[in-house]
Amino acid sequence: MDIGIIGGGASGLAAALAARESLDNAVTVFERQNRPARKLLATGNGRCNLTNRGAGLENYHGGDPDFAGPALYRFGPEDTLRWFAGLGLVTRTEPSGRVYPLADTAGSVADVLRLALEARGGSIQCALPIARAEKQDDRFLLTGPLGERYACDRLIIACGGMAGARVGGVKDGYELLRGFGHTVTELRPALVQLRTDNTWVRSLKGVRTQARLTLEREGAVLAAAAGEVQFTDYGLTGPAVYDLSRAASVDGAGCVVYLRLLPELDKVDIIQYMTNKQNDFPDLKAENLLSGALHNSIARTVLRRVQIPQETRLWALSEAALAEIADMLCRFDAPLTGTLGFEDAQVTAGGADTAQFDPETMASRLMPGLYACGEVLDIDGDCGGYNLQWAWSSGRLAGLAAGGLLEAAV
Ligand SMILES: Cc1cc2nc3c(=O)[nH]c(=O)nc-3n(C[C@H](O)[C@H](O)[C@H](O)COP(=O)(O)OP(=O)(O)OC[C@H]3O[C@@H](n4cnc5c(N)ncnc54)[C@H](O)[C@@H]3O)c2cc1C
Numbered sequence: 105m106d107i108g109i110i111g112g113g114a115s116g117l118a119a120a121l122a123a124r125e126s127l128d129n130a131v132t133v134f135e136r137q138n139r140p141a142r143k144l145l146a147t148g149n150g151r152c153n154l155t156n157r158g159a160g161l162e163n164y165h166g167g168d169p170d171f172a173g174p175a176l177y178r179f180g181p182e183d184t185l186r187w188f189a190g191l192g193l194v195t196r197t198e199p200s201g202r203v204y205p206l207a208d209t210a211g212s213v214a215d216v217l218r219l220a221l222e223a224r225g226g227s228i229q230c231a232l233p234i235a236r237a238e239k240q241d242d243r244f245l246l247t248g249p250l251g252e253r254y255a256c257d258r259l260i261i262a263c264g265g266m267a268g269a270r271v272g273g274v275k276d277g278y279e280l281l282r283g284f285g286h287t288v289t290e291l292r293p294a295l296v297q298l299r300t301d302n303t304w305v306r307s308l309k310g311v312r313t314q315a316r317l318t319l320e321r322e323g324a325v326l327a328a329a330a331g332e333v334q335f336t337d338y339g340l341t342g343p344a345v346y347d348l349s350r351a352a353s354v355d356g357a358g359c360v361v362y363l364r365l366l367p368e369l370d371k372v373d374i375i376q377y378m379t380n381k382q383n384d385f386p387d388l389k390a391e392n393l394l395s396g397a398l399h400n401s402i403a404r405t406v407l408r409r410v411q412i413p414q415e416t417r418l419w420a421l422s423e424a425a426l427a428e429i430a431d432m433l434c435r436f437d438a439p440l441t442g443t444l445g446f447e448d449a450q451v452t453a454g455g456a457d458t459a460q461f462d463p464e465t466m467a468s469r470l471m472p473g474l475y476a477c478g479e480v481l482d483i484d485g486d487c488g489g490y491n492l493q494w495a496w497s498s499g500r501l502a503g504l505a506a507g508g509l510l511e512a513a514v
Contacts, residue, residue, distance in 0.1 A: 107506050108246060108256030109133045110234045110280065112140035113272070114492055115478025115499030116262030117217040121191075122503030123260075124226045129507045131226040132256065134246065136233030137272050141214035143264065146271040147492065152210030154188070155181045155496070156489035158201040163490045165350060166482040167289055171458035175466070175497040184496045191216040202489050237261075237280050239471065258473045258506040260466075262499060265452030265479035266291055273446055277480035278456065284471045287457040289482050293449030294350040295491075300339035300361060300438035304405055308335035311401050312342065316364040319348045319356070319440070326359060327351035330367060340438065346487040350453055353443045363436040365402060374430040382426075386419035393418060393429070406432050451491050455482035465510065466502035477502040 107123045109116045112135030124131045133140065144152060156163070159181050164172045179187075185195060185203065193216045194206040205212045221228060236247040237259060244259040263277025278288045312334045319327040329347035333340055340361065352359065366374055381393055391414035394403035407414055410428045412421070446452070458481055460469050468474040477498035485491040504510045 105258060105506075105508065106130045106256040107132070107258045107260065107503075108244060108254060109260045109262055109503075110237065110246070111135065111262035111264060111277065111478070111480075112137075112228055112230070113262065113264050113478065114141065114144050114495035115264070115502070116260070117141060117221060118496045118499030119260050119262055119475075119477055119503030119506070120221050120226045120228075121217070121224065122500045122509070123507035124221065124224045125504070126507055126509055127225070131221075131507075132254070133221070133226065133228045134232050134234050134248075134254070135228060135230045136274070136276070138231045140218055140228050140230065143268050143271045143273070144214050144492075145210045146268065147210055148204065148489075150210055151204050151208050152213045153202045153204055153489040153492070154195070154213055155184050155203045155493040156201045157181045157185075157197055157203060159485075159490050159493045163486045163488075164494065165453065165484050166455070166458060168458050169483065171461070171463045171481075172483050172494060172498070174463045175501045176493070179497045179500045181493060184493060187496075187500075188213075188216065191220045200488065233276065234280070237283060239284075239473070242473075244473065258475065260502050260506055261474070261476040261480055262478050262502070263480050265455060266446040267293060267295075267449040267452045267479070269447040273449075273452070277476070281456045281476060281480065284468065284474055286460050286468065286470060289454040289457055291452055291454040292353040293443055293446045294353050294453040294484055295346045295450035295487050296349045296353065296448055297336065297341040297444045298339045298345055298349060298352055298361060298440060299442040299444065300440055302338060304409060304436075305335045305339060305438055306337050308401055308405055309337045311335050311399050313365060313399055313402060314367055315344060316367040317344050317348055318362045319351050319359050320362060321359045326355060333363065338444075339441070343487060346450070349443055350484070352440055354453055356440050356442070359440040361438045361440055363438065365406070365433045365436055366397060371430045371434050374433055375426055378421075378426045378429065382418040382421060386417065388418045390414055390416040390418065390421065393421070394433075398433075406436070409436075450487070451484045452479055453484050455480055455484075458482050465505035466498055467505060473506075475502040475506050
């Protein structure tokens, strides 16, 4: 069987290797960039967080997150790590469950995939953006940029999503699938920086802190996260911010981000800390009230927000003033104004409607012989290795199914 795969990224290469497990299958990967797995090289800040050992269905989102179940159950993180080990990749797991190549460079992940596919006789055609795909009789016909034609019996769309435009995020996959009658849901950037009213955050540009965050609208909490936050001139970034970003991107109108700036302490503890400081060092200035607990720039901003002059001596701070400071430390608010765009996003929320695909095979329910995998489908994961796991799981399933190998693999 001739199997064509459009997209030589994470899911396309996983699909190609799976389909080529039978040498009866001829596998050709068509890649629009001049090398395969270009985006993979940018993942995890160049280190590639290739999976998360704790990955479960709860880490995935989309119109029907359960769609991801069969692929993840068949080929979960442990299967993926065994598979990568078989390709020669040595990995290391961080306490958080995030897995990275031991070489600490994404290039080693891209290399083992490419080298294995070449060794197993799969073909990768680079710098070949497929502009059109159609079905004539029982064959798929693909058209390249110069009008050149390629034919295959089965076709896998593995073009990824819009996210990471600088490293190859495009809308081609959605357009190719639309050409076969598929529906694409609304596309939004996710795992992306948040824009907020910058009145207070701008002066903190570059400052990092640990915080607990909530995204709220009129008292209702839409999302919550904890971890590192970095202030920027336009808003907020950092791992904890990414965890809120999907909700912010999809349903953020009228929302406010609240930061709990001393996440380990509750309000009573904070007041106790400040009272002790006041008793022990009454002549200190207010700007030093939180020295030792919080970044000085944040402490100064908090004082400005509650309108206490930095020069005020600690002995002069009233109980009400301390309570006001504690309240601001527990609920530092930054009204949400939006998110950055697809250029800066790590993943696309939305995609090809999964109701039109079979979750057991990744096969199109509309077009026999057509499959899709990876980010082009309406499934996206949390930050932490979950998106690449979806690419490996769904890619392998699509490759096995297209290659007629699914039963053999059970
Ligand atoms: C900066 C950044 C960091 C990230 N870090 C992580 C991380 O550490 N861990 C994690 O789990 N996820 C991470 N992600 C997300 C992850 O990279 C993607 O979810 C994953 O790569 C999706 O795999 P895919 O195969 O669906 O798409 P891709 O890996 O994007 O591959 C799609 C391929 O198809 C090609 N293509 C598109 N259209 C055509 C066409 N018409 N013809 C031929 N080829 C075409 C593209 O050039 C591309 O190579 C990150 C993303 C970004 C942008």
